[in-house]
Amino acid sequence: MFRNQYDTDVTTWSPAGRLFQVEYAMEAVKQGAAAVGLRSTSHVVLATVNKATSDLSSYQKKVFKVDDHIGVAISGLTADGRVLSRYLRNECINHAFVYESPLPVSRLVVRLADKAQVCTQRSWKRPYGVGLLVAGLDETGAHLYYNCPSGNYFEYQAFAIGSRSQAAKTFLERRFESFNNYSRDELIKDAVFAIKETLQGEKLTSAICTVAILGKDEAFHLIDQKIIQEIIDSIEIKEDAPAEQAPEQDEAGSSGAAPMDI
Amino acid sequence: MALRRDWVYENNGGTCVAIAGSDYCVIAADTRLSVGYSIYTREFSKICNLADKCVLATSGFQGDMKALQKNLAARHLIYQHQHNKQMSCPAMAQLLSNTLYYKRFFPYYTFNILGGLDSDGKGCVFTYDAVGSYERVGYSAQGTGAGLIIPVLDNQLKSPSPLLLPAKDAVTPLSEAEAVDLVKDVFASATERDIYTGDKVEIVVINASGIRQELMELRKD
Numbered sequence: 074m075f076r077n078q079y080d081t082d083v084t085t086w087s088p089a090g091r092l093f094q095v096e097y098a099m100e101a102v103k104q105g106a107a108a109v110g111l112r113s114t115s116h117v118v119l120a121t122v123n124k125a126t127s128d129l130s131s132y133q134k135k136v137f138k139v140d141d142h143i144g145v146a147i148s149g150l151t152a153d154g155r156v157l158s159r160y161l162r163n164e165c166i167n168h169a170f171v172y173e174s175p176l177p178v179s180r181l182v183v184r185l186a187d188k189a190q191v192c193t194q195r196s197w198k199r200p201y202g203v204g205l206l207v208a209g210l211d212e213t214g215a216h217l218y219y220n221c222p223s224g225n226y227f228e229y230q231a232f233a234i235g236s237r238s239q240a241a242k243t244f245l246e247r248r249f250e251s252f253n254n255y256s257r258d259e260l261i262k263d264a265v266f267a268i269k270e271t272l273q274g275e276k277l278t279s280a281i282c283t284v285a286i287l288g289k290d291e292a293f294h295l296i297d298q299k300i301i302q303e304i305i306d307s308i309e310i311k312e313d314a315p316a317e318q319a320p321e322q323d324e325a326g327s328s329g330a331a332p333m334d335i
Numbered sequence: 336m337a338l339r340r341d342w343v344y345e346n347n348g349g350t351c352v353a354i355a356g357s358d359y360c361v362i363a364a365d366t367r368l369s370v371g372y373s374i375y376t377r378e379f380s381k382i383c384n385l386a387d388k389c390v391l392a393t394s395g396f397q398g399d400m401k402a403l404q405k406n407l408a409a410r411h412l413i414y415q416h417q418h419n420k421q422m423s424c425p426a427m428a429q430l431l432s433n434t435l436y437y438k439r440f441f442p443y444y445t446f447n448i449l450g451g452l453d454s455d456g457k458g459c460v461f462t463y464d465a466v467g468s469y470e471r472v473g474y475s476a477q478g479t480g481a482g483l484i485i486p487v488l489d490n491q492l493k494s495p496s497p498l499l500l501p502a503k504d505a506v507t508p509l510s511e512a513e514a515v516d517l518v519k520d521v522f523a524s525a526t527e528r529d530i531y532t533g534d535k536v537e538i539v540v541i542n543a544s545g546i547r548q549e550l551m552e553l554r555k556d
Contacts, residue, residue, distance in 0.1 A: 138416070162416050166409050 084196045095193050095200050098222035102204035105148035107235035107271040108135060110206040111245065111264050112217040113255045116288035117208035119146040120264040122235070122271060123281050136285045136295065140165040142175050143209040144285050144293035148235035149222075150202035157201060161185060178209030182218045182226045190224030204234045210287055233267060241267040257288060261296065265304050277305055344396050344444040345370055348531025349381055350480030351392035352518055353450040354492065355458030355473050359511045359542040362450040362460075363518045364392045365480075365526070365553065366535040377534035377555065384546060385411055389424045389451035390539050391431070394478030395465070396444035403443050406434060424451035428461040428469060435467030442466050446477035451541055458506050458541075470497070473506050480525035480532040487521050511540060519551055526553045 079085050080093035087093060106124035110117065123132035133151045137158035138144050143165065147154030164184055168176035185205070192198040200222040207218040219234065220226045230249045233241035244267050252260065264284060269277045279302035287293035348369040353362040364381035367374060383391045383404040391407065393400040410430060414422050422430070428449050435443055447463040462475035474492050476484040492507045507514065515538060522536040533553045540547050 159416075162413070166412055170405055170409050 082196060083193055083199060092193060095223045098200035098202050099204075101202035102149040102222065102234055103236065103238075105151070105203070105235045106135065107233060107238050107241060107268065108146040108148045108204075108206055109231070109233040109238070109241050109245070109264055109267040109271075110146060110208055110217045110219075110229070111231040111249075111252055111260055111267070112208070112215045112229075113257075113260050114215060114253050116255075116257050116260055116286060116291070117144075117210065117215050117217055118260045118264040118284065118286045119144060119206055119208050120268045120282055120284045121146050121148075122268055123283055136283050137161075138285075138293045139181075139207075140169075140175060141292035142211060142287065143178060143181060143207065144287055145208070146206045146285070147203050148206075148238075149204055153201045153203040154205065157185065157188075157203065157205065160188065161207075175211060177211045177213070178207065178216045178218065179211075179213070181209070182207050182220055185220050186224050186226045189220065189222055192222075193224055206232060206234060208285075208287060208293070210289065215288075231267075233271070235271070237271040237273060240270040240273060244270045257286070257291075261286060262304055262308065265301065266308060269305075269308070277308075278302070279305060345398070346395065346444070346479075347375070347397040348479045349394045350476065350478035350484065350522070350525055350529065350532045351381060351394050351446070351448050352476045352484055352488075352521060353392060353448045353460040353462075353474065354488070354509075354514045354518065355450065355460040355506045356509060356511060356514055357458065357506050358452075358456055359514070359540060360390075360450040360452060360458035360460060361511070361514045361518055361538065361540050362390045362392050362448065363522065363536050363538040364394065364478075365522065365532045366537055366550075367531065367533050368397060369531050372530075374534075380537055382537055382539055383408070384539075385427055385449075386421045386424075386451070387546070388541060389422065389427045389449065390541060390546065392448045392450070392477075393445045395446045399443040399445050403434065403445055403447075407431060410434075423454050424449065424459050424461075425453055425471075427451075428459075428471070431461075431463065432467040432469045435463065435465065439466050446481075448475050448477050450539075452543075456543060472497075476521075478532075480522075480529040483525045483528055484521045487524065488517075491517060511542065515540065515549075522551070522553060 079087035083094035106122045108121040110119045121135040125132040136146045139161045165176045192200045205220040209216050217229050218226050219232050231245040268282045279298040284296045284301055349365050351364040366378050368376045368379040381393055385391050442465045449461040453459045460475050461469050461471050463469045474488050526533045536551050538549050
């Protein structure tokens with residue numbers, strides 16, 4: 074009831090000490106198509122669901138290469154995401170120009186977070202309506218960050234954002250402790266699996282998801298659709314015969330019964 | 336050396352050469368960096384790989400050369416982000432011209448040659464002055480040894496005039512190996528008489544299979 078009185082302006086506090094416009098911006102992220110990120114000690118994988126508004130149109134780009142060692146996946150207002158990606162790319166190029174070395178990931182996410190914060194404290198602006206999963210690799214190792222419209226950022230081992238992301242988060246919560254030791258291929262497989270969880274019954278094909286990876290000896294790049302289809306096929310085979318197949322996928326069969334959360 | 340406070344340039348000497356072939360391009364530059372009558376280093380590369388089909392060789396003031404290379408490399412990165420592909424050699428040629436003219440009233444003291452393959456896979460060479468005036472040619476030389484090299488290339492490569500109609504192909508009918516040998520010969524000759532040219536010549540060849548590099552020793556005096 075009280076929300077409506079204090080939610081017109083981003084610079085108006087509510088009596089409970091909340092900025093509703095910022096919270097509404099975070100809602101916009103939850104409405105976007107799902108995006109997941111996972112990291113091991115040497116690799117980071119990002120995967121997104123390609124949602125097209127109609128059968129006639131193409132899907133929007135949600136994964137952007139920022140530099141050889143950094144990539145982002147977005148969820149929410151994709152236009153805001155595109156603009157922020159351009160900002161991130163510029164920051165990386167300028168840093169590399171001056172310092173002849175890649176921009177450390179933690180510094181990039183701080184700049185992004187500060188940029189988002191500005192929009193929460195100017196009456197003539199609005200917060201960015203997009204959440205970014207920033208995957209990067211620098212001297213301190215592999216990193217996965219989540220940047221909110223609020224200007225906050227958090228580091229994660231694995232995370233999922235967007236619509237129906239809770240299903241993916243539940244899946245990741247069960248497995249994340251072993252991610253650090255995962256091989257590159259295991260990480261990709263789990264990312265595809267997490268995306269499958271968000272689809273909740275819809276058929277998973279390589280056309281409906283985009284997967285990108287970066288690693289110690291691997292610049293950030295999108296994985297070819299054919300390879301993704303092969304991974305999807307191998308997951309489906311394992312689901313049909315869960316008992317006797319590869320030992321490390323022992324949970325593959327049981328995840329068919331994963332709780333269908335929000 | 337730079338005791339005058341109003342003279343901000345230095346000529347670091349050196350020579351660059353490029354020859355365009357029907358399906359390859361050879362770009363070469365010596366590796367000596369000098370100031371006045373001294374040598375700063377014998378192992379300095381004047382060549383920069385800007386794109387997978389585009390290489391820049393620069394003689395003149397190496398401080399400006401480094402800045403120019405970094406500038407173009409950054410612009411190329413932006414281009415790749417926006418267009419999802421590498422820049423073609425003719426596109427890079429125009430970019431270089433614009434970048435040089437941008438500093439028309441405080442120029443880059445650089446004498447550039449851009450070499451690579453165009454979108455048809457044919458060799459192309461673009462030659463520049465310090466403020467961005469450029470032309471596509473069949474071969475070129477820039478730098479302190481250019482005056483000794485260009486007459487020899489004119490004699491050997493017999494490039495038709497660009498003013499002729501119908502337009503004749505500027506690229507040489509020489510094979511890749513013959514062009515590389517010619518480049519080695521002209522550098523050896525220029526080294527004899529030009530004090531700023533010598534030590535080593537770095538030869539880069541671009542063809543359909545990619546970019547390869549070789550080094551040849553030159554006289555060190």
